Amino acid sequence: MIHLSLSTKTPYPAPTAPVRQAPSHLELVQVQLVSRHGTRYPTLGDMKHIKDIYELSGLNLPHGWIKEELVNPENAGLLAQYGHSEMEGIALRMMQRYSTFLTERLLHPETLRFVSSEFQRSYMSARTFRDVVDPGNLTQPVTVVPLSDDVSLAMKFNCPLWLQDKPAAAHNSSLEVEVFDSIHGQRLRQSIGDRLDIDSSVLKVEGIAMLYSLCGYDLSLFAETNSWCTLFDPDTAALLELRNDIKYSRIYGPYGATTNKKMACSLLTEVFAEMDQALQNQSSAVSTFRFGHAETIMFVSTLLGLEQALGSYNSPIAGAMSPVVALRRGFKTTAIAPFASNLGIELYKDQSAQPYFRLLLNEQAVRLPGCSDEFCSLNVLRTKLGDAIGCDFVGICRV
Numbered sequence: 001m002i003h004l005s006l007s008t009k010t011p012y013p014a015p016t017a018p019v020r021q022a023p024s025h026l027e028l029v030q031v032q033l034v035s036r037h038g039t040r041y042p043t044l045g046d047m048k049h050i051k052d053i054y055e056l057s058g059l060n061l062p063h064g065w066i067k068e069e070l071v072n073p074e075n076a077g078l079l080a081q082y083g084h085s086e087m088e089g090i091a092l093r094m095m096q097r098y099s100t101f102l103t104e105r106l107l108h109p110e111t112l113r114f115v116s117s118e119f120q121r122s123y124m125s126a127r128t129f130r131d132v133v134d135p136g137n138l139t140q141p142v143t144v145v146p147l148s149d150d151v152s153l154a155m156k157f158n159c160p161l162w163l164q165d166k167p168a169a170a171h172n173s174s175l176e177v178e179v180f181d182s183i184h185g186q187r188l189r190q191s192i193g194d195r196l197d198i199d200s201s202v203l204k205v206e207g208i209a210m211l212y213s214l215c216g217y218d219l220s221l222f223a224e225t226n227s228w229c230t231l232f233d234p235d236t237a238a239l240l241e242l243r244n245d246i247k248y249s250r251i252y253g254p255y256g257a258t259t260n261k262k263m264a265c266s267l268l269t270e271v272f273a274e275m276d277q278a279l280q281n282q283s284s285a286v287s288t289f290r291f292g293h294a295e296t297i298m299f300v301s302t303l304l305g306l307e308q309a310l311g312s313y314n315s316p317i318a319g320a321m322s323p324v325v326a327l328r329r330g331f332k333t334t335a336i337a338p339f340a341s342n343l344g345i346e347l348y349k350d351q352s353a354q355p356y357f358r359l360l361l362n363e364q365a366v367r368l369p370g371c372s373d374e375f376c377s378l379n380v381l382r383t384k385l386g387d388a389i390g391c392d393f394v395g396i397c398r399v
């Protein structure tokens with residue numbers, strides 16, 4: 001696979017090495033997972049933009065660059081074959097990572113739960129994942145959270161205040177994107193124009209961003225690097241990822257509306273309730289595997305302040321940010337929200353029953369600020385989340 005940072009259209013970066021084993025004094029009590037669905041087809045919105053690109057006059061596209069399935073509305077937003085494979089891989093590695101724990105849990109099938117949002121891509125991701133973890137079909141079927149009640153996975157649709165603030169967030173990000181385009185636009189138009197052998201004025205930067213998404217879909221859906229991805233090199237891809245991150249960090253991330261820092265509070269309240277219940281009665285500890293969307297992961301990341309564990313975070317990602325400084329930013333959607341992006345939450349207890357946790361982002365350990373090690377006292381996380389635990393999501397979202 002070519003090493004291009006393709007933002008939320010990046011295929012899942014399967015880990016190449018297993019995580020560290022827990023120290024012997026820690027006993028695994030529970031595992032929880034919050035995951036985006038696997039690789040999907042473009043949404044209807046993206047299909048329209050792709051169709052415009054396909055029909056752009058003056059683009060003599062080589063054979064194979066135009067793929068009808070990317071503009072067939074019957075495919076819109078559906079989980080793709082490769083998305084199933086991504087979920088199978090994550091489940092298989094989880095079975096290896098927690099083999100004793102999960103084998104024992106399957107003796108009490110009520111202690112494993114699978115939950116998805118009401119979108120086909122999330123539901124089928126949950127189904128595929130469950131089929132690997134529970135081949136004997138002993139556990140309850142996947143629980144689908146009705147969209148109208150969903151405050152934990154597709155939560156953005158049920159927060160009126162967030163929806164009211166979104167146009168302002170989108171406007172703020174568009175101002176920063178304009179600054180970015182004024183600095184980097186000419187270089188991008190020249191580079192892509194040369195590679196497409198067209199006049200650099202034919203394409204706007206917004207159109208180039210769609211070509212970048214097309215490379216992501218080519219790579220994620222077809223493992224193909226010989227068409228749209230030939231237009232990009234790591235530097236131009238990194239610039240377009242930065243352009244996306246200017247937007248995503250303001251719409252779903254730490255540099256947008258204050259509600260962004262609360263949007264995952266209902267979800268993390270559920271996660272903490274299950275952790276507390278597990279600590280009180282370990283034998284009935286429930287491990288829940290949840291499947292949602294890119295924003296599910298981005299909202300959780302924003303509430304946890306993951307960008308602080310992943311890189312520099314003090315200043316908002318801005319259009320005039322130098323690419324060198326931008327390289328060190330903690331909020332990178334290629335790392336936080338690729339297809340099948342997932343956050344694992346492991347719960348342990350030590351010999352004096354003190355609770356510990358470890359976070360795995362895409363199956364790699366993350367050490368939160370305030371933690372001296374990836375295995376960290378649960379009190380650090382509880383304190384960090386504060387009143388987000390037990391939050392009144394409806395009250396927070398009231399206009």
Ligand SMILES: O=P(O)(O)O[C@H]1[C@H](OP(=O)(O)O)[C@@H](OP(=O)(O)O)[C@H](O)[C@@H](O)[C@H]1OP(=O)(O)O
Nearest residue numbers: 008009036040042043044045046292293294295
């Ligand atoms: O890849 P992203 O995070 O942008 O995908 C979004 C969807 O946006 P789009 O693919 O259209 O750019 C968004 O669809 P929209 O029609 O509401 O804009 C969808 O609601 C959101 O959940 C993301 O989709 P995901 O792939 O299910 O995460």
